Amino acid sequence: xxxxxxxxxxxxxxxxxxxxxxxxxxxxxxxxxxxxxxxxxxxxxxxxxxxxxxxxxxxxxxxxxxxxxxxxxxxxxxxxxxxxxxxxxxxxxxxxxxxxxxxxxxxxxxxxxxxxxxxxxxxxxxxxxxxxxxxxxxxxxxxxxxxxxxxxxxxxxxxxxxxxxxxxxxxxxxxxxxxxxxxxxxxxxxxxxxxxxxxxxxxxxxxxxxxxxxxxxxxxxxxxxxxxxxxxxxxxxxxxxxxxxxxxxxxxxx
Amino acid sequence: xxxxxxxxxxxxxxxxxxxxxxxxxxxxxxxxxxxxxxxxxxxxxxxxxxxxxxxxxxxxxxxxxxxxxxxxxxxxxxxxxxxxxxxxxxxxxxxxxxxxxxxxxxxxxxxxxxxxxxxxxxxxxxxxxxxxxxxxxxxxxxxxxxxxxxxxxxxxxxxxxxxxxxxxxxxxxxxxxxxxxxxxxxxxxxxxxxxxxxxxx
Numbered sequence: 001x002x003x004x005x006x007x008x009x010x011x012x013x014x015x016x017x018x019x020x021x022x023x024x025x026x027x028x029x030x031x032x033x034x035x036x037x038x039x040x041x042x043x044x045x046x047x048x049x050x051x052x053x054x055x056x057x058x059x060x061x062x063x064x065x066x067x068x069x070x071x072x073x074x075x076x077x078x079x080x081x082x083x084x085x086x087x088x089x090x091x092x093x094x095x096x097x098x099x100x101x102x103x104x105x106x107x108x109x110x111x112x113x114x115x116x117x118x119x120x121x122x123x124x125x126x127x128x129x130x131x132x133x134x135x136x137x138x139x140x141x142x143x144x145x146x147x148x149x150x151x152x153x154x155x156x157x158x159x160x161x162x163x164x165x166x167x168x169x170x171x172x173x174x175x176x177x178x179x180x181x182x183x184x185x186x187x188x189x190x191x192x193x194x195x196x197x198x199x200x201x202x203x204x205x206x207x208x209x210x211x212x213x214x215x216x217x218x219x220x221x222x223x224x225x226x227x228x229x230x231x232x233x234x235x236x237x238x239x240x241x242x243x244x245x246x247x248x249x250x251x252x253x254x
Numbered sequence: 255x256x257x258x259x260x261x262x263x264x265x266x267x268x269x270x271x272x273x274x275x276x277x278x279x280x281x282x283x284x285x286x287x288x289x290x291x292x293x294x295x296x297x298x299x300x301x302x303x304x305x306x307x308x309x310x311x312x313x314x315x316x317x318x319x320x321x322x323x324x325x326x327x328x329x330x331x332x333x334x335x336x337x338x339x340x341x342x343x344x345x346x347x348x349x350x351x352x353x354x355x356x357x358x359x360x361x362x363x364x365x366x367x368x369x370x371x372x373x374x375x376x377x378x379x380x381x382x383x384x385x386x387x388x389x390x391x392x393x394x395x396x397x398x399x400x401x402x403x404x405x406x407x408x409x410x411x412x413x414x415x416x417x418x419x420x421x422x423x424x425x426x427x428x429x430x431x432x433x434x435x436x437x438x439x440x441x442x443x444x445x446x447x448x449x450x451x452x453x454x455x
Contacts, residue, residue, distance in 0.1 A: 013432060047446065055388035058385055068285075
């Protein structure tokens with residue numbers, strides 16, 4: 001290359017490009033036949049030109065390759081997206097299931113009859129005697145004064161009224177004598193049934209249900225709780241929630 | 255919307271040889287053969303990127319061979335491409351120093367016969383080196399040379415897509431760029447010698 005003048009080099013490039021005037025082309029071709037160095041230089045230029053063509057072709061293919069990979073991608077993406085959605089949905093479902101299972105297990109472990117009783121039991125308050133009526137029975141008066149032992153120790157010649165059985169039931173409850181409390185409250189229901197009355201019936205049913213829970217008599221408790229829950233006019237209807245019934249059912253299943 | 259076409263072998267080869275519908279024809283090759291050829295690479299120690307690189311190399315070589323009239327239709331395009339692909343990948347593995355497992359998972363198509371295309375795909379590394387050298391030219395040189403020698407654009411047309419004042423300036427620039435590339439190639443005599451045989455053989 002160094003042996004060539006710039007002019008000759010330009011002519012060779014023009015020859016390579018097919019732009020050399022015919023008269024000069026014939027002259028150059030004659031020179032090429034006779035000059036090995038000139039032939040070498042032409043070959044060198046041809047290699048260089050072909051290198052550019054190869055590069056151009058590679059670029060072209062690379063451009064189309066990018067397009068074609070994109071053309072193929074949507075299917076993959078779509079598939080990937082749907083797979084991703086399914087995977088997320090499954091993950092969410094699994095999480096919810098896990099939370100639910102955890103919550104259930106937690107509840108099963110932590111729910112106790114005592115806790116349910118404590119959460120739902122409220123000491124019964126007698127309606128205030130505004131007129132200072134001295135005719136109030138001993139039992140009612142004692143209950144108001146929280147003399148629970150006096151109530152449970154009292155013995156009458158006559159049988160107790162439904163109201164008195166109810167107060168006695170509460171007094172036994174306050175003293176944590178559950179069995180006796182249950183017996184007294186059951187008496188309320190029996191007396192009312194016999195007399196076809198309903199005084200303190202709703203109250204007795206609610207407290208009796210709680211006492212059954214505390215005493216782990218879940219079937220009896222559930223029977224009463226369900227009854228209260230299904231009777232919208234029951235005095236304690238609002239106090240018996242679905243959760244309370246579910247919790248008792250869980251205790252029963254243990 | 256793009257019309258997706260498949261070409262019979264003869265039409266496909268004609269298109270590649272004459273540069274007519276080149277893009278459409280290359281896309282047809284992709285749609286027909288990319289999956290099966292890349293499957294071969296990916297099932298013989300290659301990954302997705304390897305498969306894509308080899309496929310591009312196969313396409314470039316196939317077009318180059320067709321344009322140099324070295325593919326004369328002795329086999330189907332499919333068989334030919336499979337052979338090129340296989341050789342290119344085996345050669346690449348060899349270059350990387352990996353031996354392909356004896357139980358090569360290569361499924362031959364029914365009409366496929368084993369072709370020896372190794373001689374057509376020789377000097378892979380030299381070709382790659384050559385392309386790398388062109389890539390080392392500045393952007394302007396690359397652009398002018400490619401537009402002139404690959405896209406076959408005239409000086410007038412190149413002037414329209416560049417910022418030069420006139421055709422003579424473009425011509426001078428193109429000359430300088432060509433000589434610069436020639437010099438870069440000649441600085442590697444072994445490469446130059448191989449390429450003389452390869453590109454002109």
